Amino acid sequence: MESHIVKLLDIKPVTHDVLGLKVEKPANYSFNPGQATEVAINDGDWKNERRPFTFTNLPDDDHLEFTIKTYPERSGVTNHLRDLKKGDELIIHDVWGAISYKGKGLFIAGGAGLTPFLSIFRYLNSKNEVSGNRLLFANKMKKDIILEAELNKILEGRVTNVLSGENIPGYKHGFITEELLREVSIQPGDKIYLCGPPPMMDAVLKILDNLGRSGESVVMEI
Numbered sequence: 127m128e129s130h131i132v133k134l135l136d137i138k139p140v141t142h143d144v145l146g147l148k149v150e151k152p153a154n155y156s157f158n159p160g161q162a163t164e165v166a167i168n169d170g171d172w173k174n175e176r177r178p179f180t181f182t183n184l185p186d187d188d189h190l191e192f193t194i195k196t197y198p199e200r201s202g203v204t205n206h207l208r209d210l211k212k213g214d215e216l217i218i219h220d221v222w223g224a225i226s227y228k229g230k231g232l233f234i235a236g237g238a239g240l241t242p243f244l245s246i247f248r249y250l251n252s253k254n255e256v257s258g259n260r261l262l263f264a265n266k267m268k269k270d271i272i273l274e275a276e277l278n279k280i281l282e283g284r285v286t287n288v289l290s291g292e293n294i295p296g297y298k299h300g301f302i303t304e305e306l307l308r309e310v311s312i313q314p315g316d317k318i319y320l321c322g323p324p325p326m327m328d329a330v331l332k333i334l335d336n337l338g339r340s341g342e343s344v345v346m347e348i
């Protein structure tokens with residue numbers, strides 16, 4: 127099994143609880159947009175605490191990037207990441223993951239479930255092939271939305287934000303419902319990409335089933 131010690135080149139806030147990490151890229155290390163690796167902090171007992179995170183930059187970049195939601199209340203790895211600074215070390219492992227771009231469609235993300243799609247959107251954008259793709263992005267509050275401006279720019283406004291915790295103009299309010307999925311209109315032949323917390327995934331899969339759009343057409347991590 128692969129493991130590489132990599133230095134942190136930069137660490138900065140992306141939202142109030144999401145960090146952007148830029149790290150060294152080992153020689154001959156490659157990934158496809160949407161894929162992930164297990165990451166540990168190279169410090170004492172933290173070395174054994176491996177957690178999966180998705181690469182969010184372009185495969186050809188000379189470094190790697192992660193976009194990581196932190197959970198201070200759990201005192202786990204993501205909380206400890208908040209204390210790291212440039213020059214500290216991480217351990218990264220094999221590349222894996224089932225999410226990859228399989229064609230134009232609707233991307234449905236909840237919170238940090240955006241990350242595989244962020245990588246895919248940035249990659250498609252770099253090749254001028256993002257056209258026709260749409261994002262339905264569920265969060266609690268507006269302040270939780272990861273990279274709202276960049277997503278709107280890449281997708282040329284084809285983003286529907288739904289907020290469960292506040293009702294503000296320009297944003298849908300509530301959870302993802304069958305009505306909302308009908309509203310964003312899934313076209314015949316569209317791929318559906320799904321990534322988010324398990325309760326959201328279960329709810330959306332149930333709705334897709336009702337709409338006759340579950341099964342093979344849904345791309346997600348299994």
Ligand SMILES: Cc1cc2nc3c(=O)[nH]c(=O)nc-3n(C[C@H](O)[C@H](O)[C@H](O)COP(=O)(O)OP(=O)(O)OC[C@H]3O[C@@H](n4cnc5c(N)ncnc54)[C@H](O)[C@@H]3O)c2cc1C
Pocket residue numbers: 162177178179180181192193194195196197200201202203204205223238241242347
């Ligand atoms: C393939 C894959 C790719 C991922 N990519 C990313 C990414 O790019 N960015 C990102 O931010 N996250 C990503 N995640 C999620 C990320 O791995 C977890 O958020 C991380 O492991 C949390 O680690 P922790 O040590 O801080 O929390 P831990 O305390 O270890 O929690 C680990 C897991 O236990 C569960 N859990 C524990 N306590 C609670 C609680 N109080 N309430 C609810 N659930 C709880 C959660 O499922 C949590 O993910 C990815 C997950 C997978 C499977």
